[in-house]
Amino acid sequence: DAGVIQSPRHEVTEMGQxxxxxxxxxxxxxxxxxxxxxxxxxxxxxxxxxNNVPIDDSGMPEDRFSAKMPNASFSTLKIQPSEPRDSAVYxxxxxxxxxxxxxxxxxxQGTRLTVV
Amino acid sequence: RxxxxxxxxxxxxxxxxxxxxxxxxxxxxxxxxxxxRQDCRKEPKLLxxxxxxxxxxxxxxAQLNRASxxxxxxxxxxxxxxxxxxxxxxxxxxxxxxxxxxxxxxVLVKP
Numbered sequence: 001d002a003g004v005i006q007s008p009r010h011e012v013t014e015m016g017q018x019x020x021x022x023x024x025x026x027x028x029x030x031x032x033x034x035x036x037x038x039x040x041x042x043x044x045x046x047x048x049x050x051n052n053v054p055i056d057d058s059g060m061p062e063d064r065f066s067a068k069m070p071n072a073s074f075s076t077l078k079i080q081p082s083e084p085r086d087s088a089v090y091x092x093x094x095x096x097x098x099x100x101x102x103x104x105x106x107x108x109q110g111t112r113l114t115v116v
Numbered sequence: 117r118x119x120x121x122x123x124x125x126x127x128x129x130x131x132x133x134x135x136x137x138x139x140x141x142x143x144x145x146x147x148x149x150x151x152x153r154q155d156c157r158k159e160p161k162l163l164x165x166x167x168x169x170x171x172x173x174x175x176x177x178a179q180l181n182r183a184s185x186x187x188x189x190x191x192x193x194x195x196x197x198x199x200x201x202x203x204x205x206x207x208x209x210x211x212x213x214x215x216x217x218x219x220x221x222x223v224l225v226k227p
Contacts, residue, residue, distance in 0.1 A: 033215060042219030043160070043203060056214055091159060095215070103148065103207065105215055107159035 006092050006108035013115055018080040021111045024073055025094030033105065034067055034077050035091040043091070049075065082115045089113070119143055120206050122218035129194045129225045136190040137221045139204030148207035149180055149187045153200045154220065160203055163189075194225045 005024040013019055025032050033048040047057040049069045057067070064083070069075040079086055089112050093105040122139045129135045141149075149166035164171065166178040166187050177190040191198055201220040208214050 031215075035217070043217040045214070045216055048214065093215075104150075104162045105152075105160075105205070107161070109159050 004092055004094050004106050004108035006090075006111050008111060009109060010112045011114070013082055013113070015083055015115055016081040017115075018078065019082045019086075019113060019115075021077040021079075021090050021092075021113070023075045023077070023092030023108060025075070025092070026106055027073065029094035029096050029106075030072070031095045031097070032069060032075050033093045033095075034075070035093065036088045037091060037110075038088045046077070079113075082113075084115045087114050117142060118219070119216045120204060120218040122202075122204060122221045124219055125222040125224075127221065127223045129191075129198075129223060131194060131196060131225055131227050133194050134190065134192050135194060135223060136188060137202070137223075138186045138188045139218050139221075140184075140186045141204075141206045141216075142185065143206070143208045143216075144185065146185075146206045146208045148209075149178075150205040150207075151176075151178055151187075151189050152203040152205055152217070154203055155200050160217075163202070191223070194223075196225050196227065199223060199225045 007022045031050050034046040035043050037043045046059045047067045052069045067077045089110045091110045093107045095103050095105045120141050151163040152160040153163045154160040164173045166180050170179045175192045179188045201222045203220045204218045
């Protein structure tokens with residue numbers, strides 16, 4: 001398997017523009033997580049899905065952020081409109097059913113977003 | 117208070133020395149615990165799971181203290197290649213299978 005695939009790897013955009021980040025989880029994994037990482041705040045959980053259903057979006061910073069998972073092999077995180085403070089690395093991770101001790105989360109390589 | 121907290125460091129460690137650091141969690145419903153390693157500008161990768169009885173993997177030892185709600189990681193005989201950020205991760209199933217990470221502890225091993 002190719003692992004978790006995120007695109008784009010890097011994104012530079014102007015303030016006010018819409019940004020869409022994409023994630024393809026590992027086939028067979030039924031939980032998907034979106035995280036944001038900054039120096040100041042570390043790795044923050046934004047939202048996660050189980051069997052394509054959003055379970056907890058309490059980490060989404062504000063209404064400008066939205067996430068979807070239309071099927072088991074694809075998820076998007078959208079920021080509209082983007083602001084400079086959204087600049088961060090956004091990671092997507094997937095796992096099998098999280099009820100086991102050895103449920104490892106596999107991360108994509110991340111999308112480095114810069115909003116200018 | 118954050119759900120999972122770590123000392124950000126950095127821990128400056130002479131090569132060959134032992135270093136240990138903790139991670140505290142606030143959700144008593146937490147049920148699975150892990151240590152991840154993250155290299156600069158890379159994604160986190162699983163280092164080891166943390167079992168209730170404690171466990172070792174080579175030079176790495178993980179411990180869990182449920183009463184005080186913390187986990188620990190000890191690295192013996194530190195290598196230069198151990199320089200990285202170590203993130204603890206906590207599964208809380210009662211919260212709907214939520215996987216929460218600490219902010220990470222940076223370790224720098226120096227010759």
